[in-house]
Amino acid sequence: xxxxxTWGRPATxxxxxxxxxxxxxxxxxxxxxxxxxxxxxxxLTREKRGRAWVYSATTTREQYTxxxxxxxLGESRDRTAALVHFVDQxxxxxxxxxxxxxxxxxxxxxxxETAS
Amino acid sequence: MIxxxxxxxxxxxxxxxxxxxxxxxxxxxxxxxxxVTLWLALxxxxxAAVLLALVHLAVPIDSGHGPFGWLSVCGSTLVAHMxxxxxxxxxxxxxxxxxxxxxxxxxxxxxSIVGAARKRGEHARLLALVACRDQALGVxxxxxxxxxxxxxxxxxxRIVVTSGAMEALTEPQLAAVIAHERAHIAGRHHILIALAxxxxxxxxxxxxxxxxxxxxxxxxxxLADDRAADRHDRHLLATALYEVAAxxxxxxxxxAGGPSALxxxxxxxxxxxxxxxxxxxxxxxxSSAAIVLPALLTCVPAVVLCAA
Numbered sequence: 001x002x003x004x005x006t007w008g009r010p011a012t013x014x015x016x017x018x019x020x021x022x023x024x025x026x027x028x029x030x031x032x033x034x035x036x037x038x039x040x041x042x043x044l045t046r047e048k049r050g051r052a053w054v055y056s057a058t059t060t061r062e063q064y065t066x067x068x069x070x071x072x073l074g075e076s077r078d079r080t081a082a083l084v085h086f087v088d089q090x091x092x093x094x095x096x097x098x099x100x101x102x103x104x105x106x107x108x109x110x111x112x113e114t115a116s
Numbered sequence: 117m118i119x120x121x122x123x124x125x126x127x128x129x130x131x132x133x134x135x136x137x138x139x140x141x142x143x144x145x146x147x148x149x150x151x152v153t154l155w156l157a158l159x160x161x162x163x164a165a166v167l168l169a170l171v172h173l174a175v176p177i178d179s180g181h182g183p184f185g186w187l188s189v190c191g192s193t194l195v196a197h198m199x200x201x202x203x204x205x206x207x208x209x210x211x212x213x214x215x216x217x218x219x220x221x222x223x224x225x226x227x228s229i230v231g232a233a234r235k236r237g238e239h240a241r242l243l244a245l246v247a248c249r250d251q252a253l254g255v256x257x258x259x260x261x262x263x264x265x266x267x268x269x270x271x272x273x274r275i276v277v278t279s280g281a282m283e284a285l286t287e288p289q290l291a292a293v294i295a296h297e298r299a300h301i302a303g304r305h306h307i308l309i310a311l312a313x314x315x316x317x318x319x320x321x322x323x324x325x326x327x328x329x330x331x332x333x334x335x336x337x338x339l340a341d342d343r344a345a346d347r348h349d350r351h352l353l354a355t356a357l358y359e360v361a362a363x364x365x366x367x368x369x370x371x372a373g374g375p376s377a378l379x380x381x382x383x384x385x386x387x388x389x390x391x392x393x394x395x396x397x398x399x400x401x402x403s404s405a406a407i408v409l410p411a412l413l414t415c416v417p418a419v420v421l422c423a424a
Contacts, residue, residue: 001245001246043245061246064246065246065258065259065260066260067242068242068246068258069258071235071239072266072276073364082231082232082236082239082268083236083239083266083267083268083269084266084300084305085264085265086264086265086266086293086296086357087361087377087380088361088376088377089262089264089364089366090362090366090377091366092366094377095361095362095366098362098377098381101385102354102355102358105351
């Protein structure tokens, strides 16, 4: 998936295998099987060009990332214990209140330093 | 009959008064572990009281059988007693209502835990294809402008940081936030949250359920804050909290939300406060009392008879 998204164009199994070979050795048949599985799952589409299948991604990486982020950011009040955030997104008022709390704290600490 | 009324009264007390008292108290934020235990103990206490009250309608104990007397009544004697309850209708109502309550609670618990695991699995599968691994930090990085950090707890735990968060946070801030997430994973906090959620879904309009869920979620965050503060600066974590929370587009003001981040930040900006030994003992006693009280209350008729 990473290769197809980076290249932004359809590719054959051979091209993917050759590129993967730069970092690790994968058998042609392994990559072919994986790409076939991705096709069955709907991540890739393919068309025949000559003798080889040419695969392309059905959705962009950004779209999948956006879908993931909807899970993360959306419906925070209704969330289940599926994922545990560090902190929820704020409203503008809440953000202002946080900013104020931080500012007041640094004011206090600097005045303590000057006093002592 | 008396026992059923006493238990029902206790259940109402736990459901309505206890949450108000506990939510207003100051000590929970100083001892989050003890507080979470108490909230869950109160939830258990409520359920036990309701179930025992309903069972008492059907199987009244009119002799001094002791705290677990009604258990000894089980078996063949249960059938005999069932023929002489206050009324056949009360018996039928009591037992079937108890069964419904128990079934509902079991169903919501299972669905909360299983549902969370399923959603987590779906999310993780998508993540595996889309996110890149940062070997140095041991986290997954998601290419998105909005700063966010979260973890997928469970059997195969993962921590995810968006590229927006990587940019918004300094290295020490990032380390502190990751420590916070690791604390969630190590402490299996998702189970606590799932239990509170299951209780809330089983008894939707109960003040105890709503408050317990919100408080447990907040206390669990404070727990993780404390764990992270063991190794990282509290002020650093507080500023990181601000950067991540305020970094993205603001949420629409209509969406229901809590000022929990403000409470956490104020708490982090103060030096760490803990509860003394006396306080911890007190909290533990309350939790133990809450768990045991419903069983003790079932022997109220015996006590009354002895007194008379």
